[in-house]
Amino acid sequence: MNGKPVTPQPSSPATRRRFWDRTDVVAEPDGFAVRLDGRPVRLPGGTVLRVGSRALAEALAGEWQDAGGGGKGGDFTPSELKLTRIAGTMLERIAPDRAAVIGVLLGYARHELLCYRVRYPALLVERQQQEWDPWLDWLRTRYGVALRTTDGVMPVDQPAGALAGLQAVLEALSDGVVAALGVAVPALGSLVLGLALADGRLTAEQAIACATLDERTQMELWGHDAEQAGRLETLGLDVVDAASFLALLRADS
Structure with a gap:
């Protein structure tokens, strides 16, 4: 041949x-x-x-x-x-246009999942604090970036310095890691969880569980929703693929 x-x-x-x-x-x-x-x-x-x-x-x-x-x-x-x-x-x-992809990822930071909290039910309020606060603390400790949270219906504006810090973090990553984040972050709805996954601090299963906390708690309280469960499973497969890609990139380092 x-x-x-x-x-x-x-x-x-x-x-x-x-x-x-x-x-x-x-x-x-x-x-x-x-x-x-x-x-x-x-x-x-x-x-x-x-x-x-x-x-x-x-x-x-x-x-x-x-x-x-x-x-x-x-x-x-x-x-x-x-x-x-x-x-x-x-x-x-x-490789030909990192800025465009990084801009899309930063959009998730502007509406970061972990920053939007509920006021009720009490069980979900408590679980959000227990499961989400540690990752916002990790982001602040690891990268010096502090994001604001809200428990209202109006969007919260993140500090310009925080967004600039996250942009610098993303720009320092390799093309391969950015590509994996391009799959994981939309599935998770969270740049913070995506970065923790890329940093090796979360497994795919842990990241998925954290990102689907709201949906899982709602189904626990109000009953199983087959359509929603199917959607979450599909999104979870993307996170698993991204985590596999990241692991392979790290295998030669």
Whole structure:
């Protein structure tokens, strides 16, 4: 086989047809490339799928090896390539324009989940204090950023200095970590929890539990809501994917 890059073609609007037998990771001067039958993979924007971490590259290759049932000719969907999706964001969105993605993440700080508290029921008031206050304290201790909280219905304006501090934190992170936050933070609704996840202070399961405190308590008090539970489960999968990506980035450090 020659080394010409290949881009999987759709067999239907939602699927791709697997055309390869095996995947490999090849060490190159600027990283580790994933290859399908010896040919580099191109992302939708044309970028070759190449990362700086061998552990991540091996995991990406594993996704491609398992796609479509693991055999040539099978159909697969993008949902089977979860880590590749994050890597693609890193390579094709963040690397060329970090400022835009960081701006989106900062938007979550302006409406930080942990800063919006209820006045009742008493059980939820107590749980928010017990489970959310420690992470705002952690943010202040770890990064010197103090966010305001509110228990009213009106939005709270965060101090300009706090937002500038968070921007500096995000700008200091690698493209890979920013890419993982781009998946985890929208799912959690919290930049603070996302940063704690990226810092290794929270597992995916702990972050999900903290972020879904309101919904879980409401269902405990008023009864199970199958639709809401399903939505929370879907969002939780994104956090697990982001945490896996972060762990792979750290594996080579």
